[in-house]
Amino acid sequence: MAEGFRQWRCRNCGFIYDEALGWPDEGIAPGTRFEDIDDEWYCPDCGSEKQDFELVE
Amino acid sequence: MALPTELAQTIIDPKAYSQRELVDEAFRQIRATAPLAKAELDGFEPFWVVTRHADIKEIERQPDIFHNGDKSTFLSNIEGNARVKMLTGGEPNLIRSLVSVDGKEHKDLRGIVFPHITPRAIKPLEEQIRAIAREFVDHMLSFDGECDFAADVAFLYPLRVIMTVLGVPQEDEPFMLKLTQELFNNADPELNRARAELSPEDMLKSLWETTMELERYFAAVTEKFRANPTEHINSLIANAKIDGEYLNHRQMMGYYIIAATAGHDTTSNTTAGAMWALAEKPEMLAQMKADPSLINAFVEESIRWEVPVKHFMRSAVSDCEIGGQQIKAGDWLMLSYQSANRDESIWADPFEFRIDRDSNPQIAFGYGVHVCLGQHLARMEMRILWEELFKRLESVELAGPCERTISNFVCGPKHVPIRFTAN
Secondary structure, three states: OOOOOEEEOOOOOOEEEEEEOOEHHHHHHHOOOHHHHHOOEEEOOOOEEEEEEEOOO | OOOOOOHHHHHHOOHHOOHHHHHHHHHHHHHHHHOEEEEEOOOOOOOOEEOOOOHHHHHOOOOOOOOOOOOOOOOOOOOHHHHHHHOOOOOOOOOOOOOOOOOOHHHHHHHHHHOOHHHHHHHHHHHHHHHHHHHHHHHHHOOEEEHHHHHHHHOOOOHHHHHHHHOOHHHHHHHHHHHHHHHOOOOOOOOOOOOOOEEEHHHHHHHHHHHHHHHHHHHHHHHHHHHHOOHHHHHHHHHHEOOEEEOOHHHHHHHHHHHHHHHHHHHHHHHHHHHHHHHOHHHHHHHHHHHHHHHHHHHHHHHHHHHOOOOOEEEEOEEEEEEOOOEEEOOEEEHHHHOOOOOOOOOOOOOOOOOOOOOOEEEEEOOOHHOOOOOOHHHHHHHHHHHHHHHEEEEEOOOOOEEEEOOOOOOEEEEEEEEEOOO
């Protein structure tokens, strides 16, 4: 993982959003901070909203 | 190490699940002494019993290693597995549904309905579902102080909600309820197709007959929605194309059947179990009437508590290590959600029903890419029912002994007699 990038886990299904990798399947470029993702985005695996993600410590 | 035979027999026995304390105690002992061990029982292919929350999550987050559909997705004996292959022309599952496919096929099939059932997508349904909830609250209160909450409310309300979303007419609801109960409660003489104790061979025959009856019903559904497409989920299934082709017969029938059966039976079981818990701890009603924001915690705890899908099976496609055990390619594993939701390393008091937990990472919906497609709808419809009911319910208590279904797969309370007063 690149320095400073974080990972966020969906509480409902465990999907990991890795800021270093982004989510190119939906046009989210590598290096995109979680807070910079559109608020309308939802978990690609289960549909949970951004508020249902937690920071992976 | 092999799992002690007595414990292994208890956790597969449908009758044991009708006395849940027996199964809870067996799993408590297994978690303490052999949390990931192999069950070796006469008539069954040996299978690992996965009981810890962390191990199930680890397995479910690796769908490329642990497949759903290479072997039976629920526990079945060697003879039953062979008969299913004969009936289906070589497939390990009677029904080819989302829970029994993997990889691209699973992603493609799930993608047909998924965008239409996210929290944002279902939000516009809230008022329609609230109207249905009010109708069933009225229905309950019409019983003049006593009813069987399972049969009179919990079986019917989620059924109406999901049939509305699917596009199934109300007059077909009794048919769908009957066939769902036949499908999931095959070991229970009160609810199965024959209304009798069945041999394993007759159980499979009965399941096949129910499946064929459902397929005949849904064949007409496909015709109807191809002629006149709508926004209903059955219409999405009927008209969906993958790589330019309509779903094949097995995929389409499997999709209709899982949506129309698992789409309400699981929520019904949880709703019935929630009322049972409430009637045993009526102080929760006063708390939630005073602070309705606690209802979300009540819903989540009832899902953890009731855990309506008791297990699913996976099979390993390559060697790997889970929880300190070497799993070999081809091994079969039972993921016990009931056990995981009682895991003492996650919940300090797992055998208490509590609505004041700081967190509740229950995994009754599963985890990973196969997590329940309808989880958000299930939570929403339960929240709405309790919001509407608790406004009008003054008191509730049990009016007799509750009864659980005889089943080791999808099951829960079938009778919850209650006595209540309204505001």
